[in-house]
Amino acid sequence: MINPSAPGWIEKFFIEQKVSEETVMASEEEFYFKTRATGFIFGHIIGFNTVKPIPVEGQLPEEISKLGMLNTLYQMYCLIKQETDSNHFISDTIAFYNLLTPKGFNPLQKMLPSSSDSSKLEKIIHDRVQTNEDLFSKSFSHVITNALLFVDVLAFKKYLEKGSLPDKYFSRIEDIVISIVSLSLKSKTGVSVHDDLLQKLFESSVRYSKFSNKGTIKTIENLDLSYLSNDLEKFYVIDLAGISLWSDAKVENEERYFLFKLGENLNVSEAFIIDSIHFINNFIVTYKDEIPYFNNSNPVKNFYDHTTESVQVLINRNKNRLIKELSQSKELMHLIAKSTHKELDKDEKKKIKTQILDICKTIPSLTIFLLPGGGLLLPILIKFIPQLLPSAFNENEERD
Template identity: 70%
Template structure:
């Protein structure tokens, strides 16, 4: 069994797959259809389009994402070059990423020069799938962030065909995707604060762009002229569609957004309907297997999962946390006050700063210092009084 968490898994993958022939993707449409069926497009790998079946049971989402990414890159190589040479593919993939990843962030610098190409590719794929070690990546990032991995595949296509990737290609594609998803969320019939947070999370998951709120306010303001092939366009339609899906349906107003987007992308209505139907069938079929789809609102699920995780972290570090908090009389008073009265803006700022200072000194709590960790801080503040001894609560109320 291939174990992507152990060194040497790529060599094992190709050793096993070479034992049986696998049909080449017939064209871009066939490649995309097969890839979409695996769930890789949506950041949820439910199957692997490989010559020898690869079990998906009892694997971590990150492990499935690694296999899915390797295989999707390989299938793109097979489509473009029309050959199965795994060694050539690995060399091409390593060379591609070596030109793509910004200086200072290149994972190859962390790998010994004597490392084999497959070892380097393992490191690259690990870094691309696991963008960070914070709470988002463990509970939510694979929902959103890994849906952006297909941009790597699109850029790899450019590299294989032209020998290089057009300047800022990935940045522009990613920016278009974020703009479209942000607009699709705004077009939903029932917009909630959770949908707004989903947009923020999506925007903070970028790999090529700097973090920032997208300023596009209407579909007419989108510049889609950069998109040059069907893979890019269908990918954007599908991500817009899955971000609109909720309560087991896509409302008429939301369908209008997709048809309007299709008009701008020059995708006919039949293909838009195909996308809507596929997304609905995919979610219904795999709903029981993918926690993300068990809730009409994915961010609600994120908070449910994260709340439990934060409680565990506090329990594990309760003694040290109590010691650190008890050394700050002001923080104790603020925490006590927050349990029965709203703090003013200045008090919230003080409490946040002091808690973050404490988190810096406790390794397990440094997740609150990472990008996006600020969104988790209210959960930490909520649980601290509950998790500490009652005598402590009585003391801080005094």
């Protein structure tokens, strides 16, 4: 399995994915529809459009975003260049992202001169899927933050076609997205518990825009959309408008009017608008329980569930090493066994914390527990440890 949290994952991706010229998409429309089907457009990836299937299960959200980002950029490269050379793709992608860094500052210069191009791209993608939010906020608004990663793909398209990037491209696209989302929310017939949150999450997710036009644009007719020059940009903003209008498994007449008017202003067919409405409804209805944004009634529970899932993935990956390390600490094993049926005192809990952290130091993937605030995750780690050990370890389990 590809592990995007470990070095060398991009090389492994291209070794496993034997992409041929025959697999290159024929049109931008085909590219968009297949990308949208993966959930990348909305920031909630449910699969990957790859030659060899890559399972989503067993991957952390950040890892899923990395794989989705790499694959979508690569498919855009194949579409525009009509070639599949991974080395050319990697070098062009690095050159593209170098254009985005402020003059006089290049984070890639911090790397050792011997760093391979694939290693540099791994660093870039890692940075792009990160946010400046704290752990709690990131796990809660992940779906919105990473929805705007598609702007990178749109900009990459421009770069591949022209060898350069239009001035302030990112800020202009982001400004249009924020304006459209704001107007679409105003057009809704009913107020949803999600509406204010959605607006704030979009605004906190942008990287370049300062929302200069958001308050001055009152209607869709006043919005200048002339900057959007290709179908992919137009399809994208329509779908984002559609997901912001969704609230109760249906789109009312006034909301439909907004979408059709937006499509008319963008010169996009009514057929696409209808397809967008149906696709978004089916997508959200199917995956609503998995999307943090649509489960904001109890953000603390969402945070706990998200963190628990991530910890469980890490434990399963490091199961053998973790069991080996645990077996070498008889005192820790005794305390964990005791905790399954009896409350530990303060000193015992402190011993567990110290010894578990010592074990985490020896397993690189578990260094998350050593970071500031990582101690808060220890109870979740300890919760899953008994599941790794023989059934006789848990005195509470029924036996024949």
